[in-house]
Amino acid sequence: VADDFYQILGVNRSASQREIESAYKKLAREYHPDLHTNNPLAGLAEERMKLINEAYSTLKNPGARRDYDFTISQGKRGSYSPPPDYPAEEPPFRGYAHRPDNKWGDMGGGESGKLRNEALAAFNRKDFQKTINIINKLLVIEPNDPSAYNLLALAFMETGNFKNAFSHFSTAIRLAPSNPIYYFNRGICYLSYGQPKQSIYDLEKASNLDVDNPLYLIGLARAYKMTGKHLQAKTYSEHARSIDPNHPAVVQFMNEGDGRMRSRVEYYYPNRSGCGCCPCCGDCLCLGSCCDFCCVPGGCCIIGG
Amino acid sequence: MAMFGRLRGYFKKTDRESHDLYRKTYCGACYALDRRFGPKGRLLLSYELVAAFALIGSLMDSEFGLVSNSCPLRGFGKRDRFVFDNSSVNDLLDLYLYIIYLKASDDESDEKGLRRILASIFKSAIKKEINGIEKKLIENGFPVTNAKELVTQRNHVKINWLDESLNQSSELIGFFAAYIADRFGFENCKSEIVSLGHNLGRCIDLIDMIEDLHSDLKHHRFNPIVELYRDNSHDSKKLLQIADNDLKYLASELSCDLAISLDNLPLRQNSELVRGIFGRSIEFRFRKILHIEEQCECKHKEVYT
Numbered sequence: 001v002a003d004d005f006y007q008i009l010g011v012n013r014s015a016s017q018r019e020i021e022s023a024y025k026k027l028a029r030e031y032h033p034d035l036h037t038n039n040p041l042a043g044l045a046e047e048r049m050k051l052i053n054e055a056y057s058t059l060k061n062p063g064a065r066r067d068y069d070f071t072i073s074q075g076k077r078g079s080y081s082p083p084p085d086y087p088a089e090e091p092p093f094r095g096y097a098h099r100p101d102n103k104w105g106d107m108g109g110g111e112s113g114k115l116r117n118e119a120l121a122a123f124n125r126k127d128f129q130k131t132i133n134i135i136n137k138l139l140v141i142e143p144n145d146p147s148a149y150n151l152l153a154l155a156f157m158e159t160g161n162f163k164n165a166f167s168h169f170s171t172a173i174r175l176a177p178s179n180p181i182y183y184f185n186r187g188i189c190y191l192s193y194g195q196p197k198q199s200i201y202d203l204e205k206a207s208n209l210d211v212d213n214p215l216y217l218i219g220l221a222r223a224y225k226m227t228g229k230h231l232q233a234k235t236y237s238e239h240a241r242s243i244d245p246n247h248p249a250v251v252q253f254m255n256e257g258d259g260r261m262r263s264r265v266e267y268y269y270p271n272r273s274g275c276g277c278c279p280c281c282g283d284c285l286c287l288g289s290c291c292d293f294c295c296v297p298g299g300c301c302i303i304g305g
Numbered sequence: 306m307a308m309f310g311r312l313r314g315y316f317k318k319t320d321r322e323s324h325d326l327y328r329k330t331y332c333g334a335c336y337a338l339d340r341r342f343g344p345k346g347r348l349l350l351s352y353e354l355v356a357a358f359a360l361i362g363s364l365m366d367s368e369f370g371l372v373s374n375s376c377p378l379r380g381f382g383k384r385d386r387f388v389f390d391n392s393s394v395n396d397l398l399d400l401y402l403y404i405i406y407l408k409a410s411d412d413e414s415d416e417k418g419l420r421r422i423l424a425s426i427f428k429s430a431i432k433k434e435i436n437g438i439e440k441k442l443i444e445n446g447f448p449v450t451n452a453k454e455l456v457t458q459r460n461h462v463k464i465n466w467l468d469e470s471l472n473q474s475s476e477l478i479g480f481f482a483a484y485i486a487d488r489f490g491f492e493n494c495k496s497e498i499v500s501l502g503h504n505l506g507r508c509i510d511l512i513d514m515i516e517d518l519h520s521d522l523k524h525h526r527f528n529p530i531v532e533l534y535r536d537n538s539h540d541s542k543k544l545l546q547i548a549d550n551d552l553k554y555l556a557s558e559l560s561c562d563l564a565i566s567l568d569n570l571p572l573r574q575n576s577e578l579v580r581g582i583f584g585r586s587i588e589f590r591f592r593k594i595l596h597i598e599e600q601c602e603c604k605h606k607e608v609y610t
Contacts, residue, residue, distance in 0.1 A: 013572075228475070229469065230554065267564035267584060
């Protein structure tokens with residue numbers, strides 16, 4: 001996030017008051033407007049200094065900092081409250097949910113065809129309330145259209161109304177029980193709601209109906225990872241990678257894995273310059289298990305070094 | 306259930322500040338036990354209680370009070386210690402005694418010989434106090450029944466993956482963390498604290514599983530590693546070699562989860578103390594039991610105590 005106060009000061013969320021203060025002093029020495037009076041980039045430095053001052057004034061005050069942490073943690077979670085059993089992280093996976101394509105809009109013709117096209121256009125504009133209104137009209141004419149229920153559920157999911165989203169995905173599944181798309185979408189809905197255990201049933205069902213679909217396999221890997229079942233997650237993600245290593249979901253999942261490793265190394269060894277575990281860096285920080293990631297000679301130094 | 310003695314503080318030898326803070330917290334925890342349960346209460350001191358006080362102190366806006374006095378157990382010189390003395394601290398200590406009671410119950414049914422007799426004597430000695438504490442815990446919303454079930458749970462069900470069995474300490478520490486968050490007024494970061502509890506518990510379960518392998522084999526007790534990687538030799542070293550890749554991968558991922566949940570905590574102060582107790586102690590224990598240090602040529606290893 002561009003305006004994250006921690007990022008502006010270059011400290012992590014658990015930084016102590018002393019770390020925050022020293023980061024502020026360091027940045028102030030760099031960006032203070034008095035140091036850039038004859039510089040063409042003086043305006044930029046001044047803007048930056050304002051941001052730095054704002055960040056510091058919030059983070060130096062424990063009460064203000066607590067409020068700020070609460071606000072950003074709420075922003076991260078969206079409009080729902082995840083159950084306390086699992087890490088409160090929203091999976092960046094919703095974008096892979098299947099929506100009806102343009103062929104669906106051309107189906108039927110007449111009034112229902114027009115409504116379908118309008119609903120799709122509204123959904124693509126991210127006007128989810130309008131999408132819901134149009135689909136409700138469409139369902140009066142076509143009460144057994146599973147794609148309509150699917151789109152309605154997706155619109156509810158985007159507005160944070162997960163209860164209605166689950167209900168409409170279930171109706172779509174009841175109307176078309178052999179279509180993996182609706183199981184997959186409901187699985188994603190559970191993931192977004194912070195309930196990976198429930199999502200596993202749906203994602204497994206989708207994966208059984210459409211064997212070797214890398215997207216469904218990555219969905220399963222993600223659900224298992226969220227429940228702490230890392231070995232299962234590894235099996236599914238490696239299977240997905242063997243099918244299509246360039247699939248965007250596969251690439252995203254692997255990059256997130258690298259990001260996790262980077263966070264860990266940075267957390268335990270904040271002042272280090274090398275990642276370790278290869279002939280040029282020194283001791284092994286990855287517990288000897290991440291050879292795809294950093295044990296390849298020359299491909300190692302994720303933290304610099 | 307073996308969950309004590311894992312969370313020792315690991316700090317750089319040069320980091321005198323963290324060493325001092327740890328010692329003050331340690332002495333404060335010892336005095337708090339004395340004040341709550343009498344001089345005999347000091348015998349209950351464990352690294353986990355010190356870790357809990359360190360975490361609570363780091364999450365609070367201001368530090369606990371500091372006093373200096375001599376300690377009969379540590380010689381005649383005066384030592385600084387934190388003063389943990391309020392109703393929330395009493396609630397925490399009561400819960401701590403209850404957890405120890407549950408562990409004694411578990412040992413009584415699980416162990417043999419002298420350990421069984423000692424557990425039995427300890428249980429009967431604190432039986433009276435436990436009845437009152439149990440009532441109070443129920444009033445305060447602690448899931449006593451679930452905790453009891455978890456402690457007496459025996460993982461004899463068939464498992465297909467190693468990480469399926471990492472739930473006992475995880476859920477128990479999750480309850481513990483939620484209770485701390487409630488009693489000390491950390492509502493804003495409750496999910497982060499619970500998430501830390503879960504991830505810490507998974508790590509502790511994996512460490513127990515590896516460390517107990519030899520004795521479990523000897524006494525024909527259930528151990529998931531034996532269950533999944535069984536061979537004819539019944540040799541713990543050989544079993545660990547067979548499971549080496551999976552164990553290292555799992556340790557690495559669990560350590561990532563732990564680092565991320567620690568990084569998400571909105572710590573107000575003493576972040577290095579928390580990093581050393583909750584993060585590095587687990588990371589270094591994994592390194593030790595998986596013999597990672599021996600396999601690496603450590604060029605610039607930092608020294609920790």
